[in-house]
Amino acid sequence: MKRTIFIISDGTGLTAQALGHSLLTQFPHITFEYITLPYIDSVEKVTQVIKQINQVSSQEKNHPIVFTTLIQTEIRKALEASAGIIIDFFAPFIPMLEKEFQASSSPKIGQTHGLINYETYKTRIDAVNYALNCDDGIGQTHYDQADLILLGVSRSGKTPTCLYLAIEFGIFPANYPLTEEFFSQKNLPKILEQYQHKLFGLMIDEFRLHQIRSERKKDSQYASLLTCQQELKTTRAFFNRENIPYIDTTSRSIEEIATSIISIIGIKRRGF
């Protein structure tokens, strides 16, 4: 079975998309085709949207599911004229919160992923620049500023994890690669000694690592299963000996790796 899903928002639509997708993953036997329509912030735009929903409805002979986070009552009401089944993620919860807070809500569009506070927002941009400047062992003179320093073998997922932590959470992440120099010494690199409390390790399955490295440098010693096994064995022993917390990235998404790390270390995300 295939179903068309509309994601409609007066902002980015990212929240409606996230929750809508969450709910639909509970129906694994259905294939979903998403149509995301952000910035629907006028009745004129809704009129166009309704046409599109009704067209899909008559083509597919069903009622398309429409996930929305619409702040403006006027726009939400207008949408009800469509042939879609409207599931609004905002309206049901606002009254409960108003009651509990004994306060009226102030409907404002684009608050969720919008640029509300420039200073908070700037933290995220600074964090991205920091992550780029302290990627892969560079920028060691800036480690004082780091919220955490990720360690791991080549291709264990350090860079994407750092970029995600910076962009989404405004966290300042550095990462330090465990390379030949480390594997000849097998000790905590000198530069990291004073930052032991900031260290966090990434591990990965040896076969997955072999696969990823082979895509980059086929049949190299670097990519060989034996090299991967040896590096990972040494790395794990090193993390355990130095009491460096670590997680395995093999079956985890960037989101899972990042949220696990901040939960384990106990750092809070900055800014939204």
Next chain:
Amino acid sequence: MKRTIFIISDGTGLTAQALGHSLLTQFPHITFEYITLPYIDSVEKVTQVIKQINQVSSQEKNHPIVFTTLIQTEIRKALEASAGIIIDFFAPFIPMLEKEFQASSSPKIGQTHGLINYETYKTRIDAVNYALNCDDGIGQTHYDQADLILLGVSRSGKTPTCLYLAIEFGIFPANYPLTEEFFSQKNLPKILEQYQHKLFGLMIDEFRLHQIRSERKKDSQYASLLTCQQELKTTRAFFNRENIPYIDTTSRSIEEIATSIISIIGIKRRGF
């Protein structure tokens, strides 16, 4: 007024956090303190969580709001014993979907931001590597693969936008800086001619640009208001002349810039 908000999930908690934060931005006069507890996937863990909620409740003499996306009924039920006001973002919508799809849901934890399909997921990692390899004018031999090529003056927001597009949407973005070479010629750079359909421009307010550049190179010609004004004037004229679509990044977050771009160009996000 200050209120403590719990975000509780058996997965990353990112969806509950996004929607919870959305709802609370409608109450701008209240200060919210967030406590995010991801991976609450056993009754033992819920027991600890309940203690924490009840402690906050007796300290603050109110009922903390608890936003959840809990898949397992057992865990959701257990949480009801707490002093918090539980607002679950999952339970209310599942029956509507089951009815419409005429199918039962298959409750599975960690589907939202989890690593469900390795191939889809790998696209996002490949996209991050692509963005890094084609940042700031490098990697021009790989422009064939680009989904889009961002153009803009130095510090207009190209790099964070590209990284966000890659990490969140699995889109392959390149970016090309408009620097002195361009400003002496004022024409479409040769290398970009064959990719005209992929070009997208970023603009920024001249005062904001002056401010951002001054933070990096105070009192330089590069950062001077005059330079910023001249560069932006030339850039805008160039975008208009070449019919390159563009948006202003000044009062937009990375999320807004990224979602606007893909909506305008008409690219779909890949993978979740």
